Amino acid sequence: MTGGRSRHAHDADLARLVDAADDGLICFGEDGIVLYANPAARELLGVDGDPTGVAVSELGVPALRERILHCLKPRGRCGPQPFSIQVGERTLSCRIWRARNGVRALAVSVHDESHLVSHQERIGAVLDATADGLLVLSPADEVTFANPAALKMLHAKEHDLVGARVSVDGLLGMEPSEPVLGAGHCREIMKCDLEECPAYSSADIRCWLMNGTLCEGGKPQTFAEKQERCRDCETHEILSETLDVLSHDEYRELDLQCNGNRLVVKVKVTPIIDSDGDYTGRVVAIRDITSEYEIAQMKNEFVSTVSHELRTPLTSIKGYVDLILDGDAGEINDIQHEFLSIVKENSDRLVELINDMLDISRIESGRIHLKVEPEYIPDIVDGAVDTFRAVLAQTGRAVKVRVPDDLPLVTADRDRVRQVLINLISNALKYSPEGGDVTVKAKHTGNTVTVSVSDKGLGISREDQKLLFTKFYRVDSAMTREIGGTGLGLSICKSIIELLGGEIGVKSTPGSGSTFWFSLPLAPEEMVRKPEVSGSRPAGGTVLVVDSDPEIASLIETYLRRRGYLVYKAYTADEALATARRVKPQVITLDVIMEDGDGFDLMTRLRENPDTSSIPVVVLSIVCDEGRICRFGAANYLEKPIDSSRLLEVVGNLVGSKDSPLALIVDDDRSVVSLLSETLHRRGFAVARAYDGTEALAAIEDRVPDVMLLDLRMPRMDGYEVIKRVKRHAEWGSIPIVVMTAHPIESAHTDLLAEVAGQINKPLSPDAIASKVEELLSGVSLKVASPEEVTS
Amino acid sequence: MTRILAVDDEPHILKLVSFSLAAKGFDVLEASDGLSALEVAEAEQPDLILLDVMMPALDGYEACRRLKANPKTAHIPVVMLSAKSQKAEQAVGIEAGALDYICKPFTPSDLVSQVRGFLGE
Numbered sequence: 057m058t059g060g061r062s063r064h065a066h067d068a069d070l071a072r073l074v075d076a077a078d079d080g081l082i083c084f085g086e087d088g089i090v091l092y093a094n095p096a097a098r099e100l101l102g103v104d105g106d107p108t109g110v111a112v113s114e115l116g117v118p119a120l121r122e123r124i125l126h127c128l129k130p131r132g133r134c135g136p137q138p139f140s141i142q143v144g145e146r147t148l149s150c151r152i153w154r155a156r157n158g159v160r161a162l163a164v165s166v167h168d169e170s171h172l173v174s175h176q177e178r179i180g181a182v183l184d185a186t187a188d189g190l191l192v193l194s195p196a197d198e199v200t201f202a203n204p205a206a207l208k209m210l211h212a213k214e215h216d217l218v219g220a221r222v223s224v225d226g227l228l229g230m231e232p233s234e235p236v237l238g239a240g241h242c243r244e245i246m247k248c249d250l251e252e253c254p255a256y257s258s259a260d261i262r263c264w265l266m267n268g269t270l271c272e273g274g275k276p277q278t279f280a281e282k283q284e285r286c287r288d289c290e291t292h293e294i295l296s297e298t299l300d301v302l303s304h305d306e307y308r309e310l311d312l313q314c315n316g317n318r319l320v321v322k323v324k325v326t327p328i329i330d331s332d333g334d335y336t337g338r339v340v341a342i343r344d345i346t347s348e349y350e351i352a353q354m355k356n357e358f359v360s361t362v363s364h365e366l367r368t369p370l371t372s373i374k375g376y377v378d379l380i381l382d383g384d385a386g387e388i389n390d391i392q393h394e395f396l397s398i399v400k401e402n403s404d405r406l407v408e409l410i411n412d413m414l415d416i417s418r419i420e421s422g423r424i425h426l427k428v429e430p431e432y433i434p435d436i437v438d439g440a441v442d443t444f445r446a447v448l449a450q451t452g453r454a455v456k457v458r459v460p461d462d463l464p465l466v467t468a469d470r471d472r473v474r475q476v477l478i479n480l481i482s483n484a485l486k487y488s489p490e491g492g493d494v495t496v497k498a499k500h501t502g503n504t505v506t507v508s509v510s511d512k513g514l515g516i517s518r519e520d521q522k523l524l525f526t527k528f529y530r531v532d533s534a535m536t537r538e539i540g541g542t543g544l545g546l547s548i549c550k551s552i553i554e555l556l557g558g559e560i561g562v563k564s565t566p567g568s569g570s571t572f573w574f575s576l577p578l579a580p581e582e583m584v585r586k587p588e589v590s591g592s593r594p595a596g597g598t599v600l601v602v603d604s605d606p607e608i609a610s611l612i613e614t615y616l617r618r619r620g621y622l623v624y625k626a627y628t629a630d631e632a633l634a635t636a637r638r639v640k641p642q643v644i645t646l647d648v649i650m651e652d653g654d655g656f657d658l659m660t661r662l663r664e665n666p667d668t669s670s671i672p673v674v675v676l677s678i679v680c681d682e683g684r685i686c687r688f689g690a691a692n693y694l695e696k697p698i699d700s701s702r703l704l705e706v707v708g709n710l711v712g713s714k715d716s717p718l719a720l721i722v723d724d725d726r727s728v729v730s731l732l733s734e735t736l737h738r739r740g741f742a743v744a745r746a747y748d749g750t751e752a753l754a755a756i757e758d759r760v761p762d763v764m765l766l767d768l769r770m771p772r773m774d775g776y777e778v779i780k781r782v783k784r785h786a787e788w789g790s791i792p793i794v795v796m797t798a799h800p801i802e803s804a805h806t807d808l809l810a811e812v813a814g815q816i817n818k819p820l821s822p823d824a825i826a827s828k829v830e831e832l833l834s835g836v837s838l839k840v841a842s843p844e845e846v847t848s
Numbered sequence: 849m850t851r852i853l854a855v856d857d858e859p860h861i862l863k864l865v866s867f868s869l870a871a872k873g874f875d876v877l878e879a880s881d882g883l884s885a886l887e888v889a890e891a892e893q894p895d896l897i898l899l900d901v902m903m904p905a906l907d908g909y910e911a912c913r914r915l916k917a918n919p920k921t922a923h924i925p926v927v928m929l930s931a932k933s934q935k936a937e938q939a940v941g942i943e944a945g946a947l948d949y950i951c952k953p954f955t956p957s958d959l960v961s962q963v964r965g966f967l968g969e
Contacts, residue, residue, distance in 0.1 A: 357897045364902075364931045364932060367931035367952050367953055367964065368861070368931055368952065370857060370952075371858075371861050371864070371931070371954065372858075372860040372861055372864060373953075374865040374953045374955070375861070375862060375868070375953065375954070375955075375956055376860075378955050378957065379864070379867065379868060379871075379956050382867070383958055384867070384956070385870045403953075406920035407953055569958050591869070630939070630942055630943055631942075634942045634947070637947060648920075666923075764861065821956040
């Protein structure tokens, strides 16, 4: 400020500022006479004209008058706290300031807060009107606010609840905390007679909210005690599942019921963080979803009942039509055949629709039980491709499988992933033009394995791609109308893959085909390690692995499969017994400590059943009681942790001291390889696989097979070249070769084919091939059985 | 000749099962409820029993349990035949002592080949 400016000029500046302020300012002398009032104060207090010189009692603002007169009294106290007064429609916040220098004068600032108050009132009205129960908790978890809906749900009075400690952890089923309120309080709020009710009452939630415990007959119970009591009650299961894992900003459902009064609630807890980032408490929102829950239940029961009811008439329709079409009811003419085929196709479509509807309903209601285990994608792919065997043979089309052998294990439900793949492959075949092949690929990237199914079909527009995975959405075109389908398949695929923690999607360019892909997370590290396999000959034969721990069962399976066995798994005694009776394995490995009953008991049952009594059982256990194991008829036992080479030795000895003959199957079509290897396995062969000529030669280098099944057309090195090299080789020349081909033999190679032991045309009949192989090997079997070679 | 006992309360489905099997040379016995199935099984000693699940009076699961509890019929393999397709339902059948489970609707030719499989033919 320049020295030239006078004090008067400075005061005038201040006066202008005060006059221009939005807040009101009014000054009183010690006699209560107005000394000054700025325009804002006049406006807010509703004073007409300039009140200077008017006494406070004459101002016409009674609420202000009392305060001012009180402050002006000789001993009148006057704090700096703001107070509110009502002037007309407005709510004003006022503060009284004392003049300094002992002068008994006052300044009053006036601020219009009407908008704030109406805002608060609105919020209050919203909270009162909302149907969700809301509790606001202090950082110490004391209830500072409860809206009417919360009081109603918890059957509480406001004065009971506000100020009470609530155990959020108890409410959310985390560590049950010690009771905070006494037992008497619980008794008071009990609405249900828990002696009668094995499940939970709404009073229980209340008590839970209060104490973090449930109470019964006035006695507080810890969550664990209550669980124990309700062990047989189905509600218990839902509750404990629900409460197991919970983060605070998540919806969770609690299902509580008592004497027919059922209350299903969702609870959401949100922390309140202020502008400084400090935790100032939390909001608990409780939503009553009982009716939604019941409607969803009804819907699912309805779907399930309807689909069962539909199956019965469909069984008759489909069955009789099939019989007529098969000619079992006599000859029919071509037109009748055509018409009945239409009936058959459509009844098949109805069956498909019913199955899909059931699947959707199960997925949506969360009733789908996934059996998640470490799985080997190539096996799932082979299984899925296998189901198209008949269709492919009829249509002359192919599903090409380009899946590397060295993929790590993923976590997946084998049956469900197979279902997804079958769906994708079936779509790809349907939407591809005639003769168009479909390719299945898989690759490992980062923490996932991605599987893709590509076709050379019409492609899908960008708009359709977005909607493709929604229920009942079908790309509208003449082609899709003709093809049929339920419009549910991809939606089911998406749900399954997402439940397994993977992703699913599509890439497509209209006109040049589509690629559907899905990814699955890798199995935990320890399951991925490759077991050591001794360098002996591969073995054939079937082994049933019984272990209640799926990971261990998979590990044993991996050991055995790498050695060449066909492996079945069972996790319970009942499953084991059923599988054993069905597949009649050559050896059973069994963990004697099983969840659903003693493994010894299972051994007894296996012994007593004529179908299974002769199958040798190898006991794998951490329990080492040799005497007992032998009394129960085990052929051998191994201690856990399992030593892979010992396991293979023991199983190998039991499958037969004579080693199985080895068949090498060479085909670039994996489905063929998989089909043949399964058939040959069943007949007791050991199988080695190769997917092109160079792989075949490498496989022979590794172990000389007793017979080779060879496709002619293959990438990299074709079958003709393989024959040439094998026949020229000094030691390999005698390997019998059976050629499998879908095409006429090229004339240039007829000489070469004179050297092969047999030729079989595609499409293949696996049993015919197996018989051919057995016939060829009857001549070489002596060589195979020679003990020197077995041990080498 | 191999003898099969087919049990179903739906006359059309019973006829479908027995016709399909008879057409392929099986000797088929019929029963239209669980109780008579028990009697026929004991008296006629079939080689295989195809048992519907949902039947009035005595359902298939219970019938299977009784067949397995009776020493005169315990040895006869039982295959459940039902419109209930869930795994859990199938497990109930296996627990009751059934060998396997065939879902409705089925294709007659598949039924025949499955039956042959169960009989080890």
